[in-house]
Amino acid sequence: MKALYEELPQLFSNGMYxxxxxxxxxxxxxxLTEGCSHSKCTFCNMYNSKYKEKSLDKAKKHIDAVFNSASEKRLNQLERIWIANGDALNIETIKLNDLIQYTINEFKKYVGELPRRVALFASTKNILSxxxxxxxxxxxxxxxxxYLSLKNTCSVRKFGTKKGLDLIYWGIESGSSDVLGYVNKGCNADDIFKANESLDFSGIRKSVMIMPGLGGIRYANQHLEDTVEVLNEICPEFITLIGINPNPNSLYARKMTQEFRDKFNRPLxxxxxxxxxxxxxxxxNFDTKVGCFDTSMQKFGRNPYPFGSYEIDDYSLHRRDEFVGEQRKKIIK
Known part of the structure; x- marks a missing residue:
């Protein structure tokens, strides 16, 4: 079955993802938003439109329209909420909270129960905002x-249980400050640690995106070591590995091409x-779920040796080593 936004394209922008x-x-x-408020990462051509966010009134009308347009069959299947697009956490706190709670309330009205999960994309900069x-x-x-005079919106008062944003998809990409600078990510490793402190304080869970190959061979060891260090510090519940696959016209690809000609760097x-x-x-060294998918599931990534999903826990570290060994044999073949 298609995603709901694919069934109702008239209600979403062309860049919806x-x-x-x-x-x-x-x-x-x-x-709730279109485009990207940063829009300076050298590898990314995902959002071509200028960043803009819906007004409170337009956003609520959009939410109403989505639920009104969904078929009864679809409504009966719904369990979760995804708040798009790539920069929704850039919305100011009071407004975003209002819209999240409004969406949850509409979900309960149309579906008959509360959503099991509410999630959105986040950048380090937007977390720190x-x-x-x-x-x-x-x-x-x-x-x-x-706080912020939001007592009347408290989900416990409304629903009898805490219900709000409980998972972010966090585009960390690398734990190396040098690699983050190389791709103009707009943050460094210290910013990641600060953002993580805030998330741990808030109770929001983390699903982190990492980009193997980012920065090329010049930064390969640094990218690997610093990324593992960051991941072991922040301990996200989910990790998605998305191999770098830049648009040929992107600044990243053009810079890498020139560095390759100069024998200074090259892609992995x-x-x-x-x-x-x-x-x-x-x-x-912590319990987590890891995903590495082919283009049928992760169309923007380049994972030549995908392994789907894999769960790491205290009881499977030895099994994980065996799993890694099995995957290396596939690479050698």
Whole structure:
């Protein structure tokens, strides 16, 4: 079955996108922003339009239209909410909280029960644009301390249970400050650690995106080591590995081409990319779920040796080493 936004294209922008897990039939997608407020990452051509966000009134009308237009069959399948597009966390705290709670309320009205999960994309910069207390508000819809005069929106008061933003898809890409600078990500490793402190304080869970191969062979060791260090510090619940696959016209691709001509840098080969992906997996020391998918699920990534989903826990570290060994044999073949 198509994603809801694919069934109702008239209600969404041409740049509407959701990660694989949020395109499923049990997810309702809501689009609050278009474009990207940063729009300077050298590898990314995903959002071609200028950044803009819907007004409060237009956003609520959009939310109403999505639920009104969904078929009864679709409504009966819904369990989760995805808030798009790629920069929804750039919305100011009070407004975003209002829209999240409005969407949850509409979900309950149309579906008959509360959503199991509310998720959106986030960048390090946008996480840091909210205070720790503000992120906590987004997680629960209001606080007992009446932060930002949001006491009346408290989800516990409305629904009898805490319900708000509980998962972010965080585009970290690399734990190396040098690599992040190379691709003009707009943050460094220290920013990632600060953002993580705020998320841990708020209770919002993390699904992190990492890009094996980012920065090319020149930064390969640094990218690997620093990324593993960051991941082991922030311990996300989910990790998606998305091999770098830049648009040929992107600044990243043009810069890499010139560096290759100058014998200064080059992209990783498929074999090197596969090994770096597995080395990241092997370096993790916490429980998590890892995904490395082919283009049928992750169309923007370049994963020449995908392995689907893999779960790491305290009881499978030995099994993980065996799994990594099995995957390396596939690469060698």
């Amino acid at each position: 959701a990660p694989f897990a949020e395109r499923k039939e049990n997810v309702v997608q809501i689009e 909210h205070s720790k207390e503000g992120l906590m508000v987004l997680n629960c819809g209001g606080t007992c301390r009446n 080969t498929d074999e090197e990319l596969g090994h770096q992906t597995l080395d990241i997996l092997k370096g993790l």
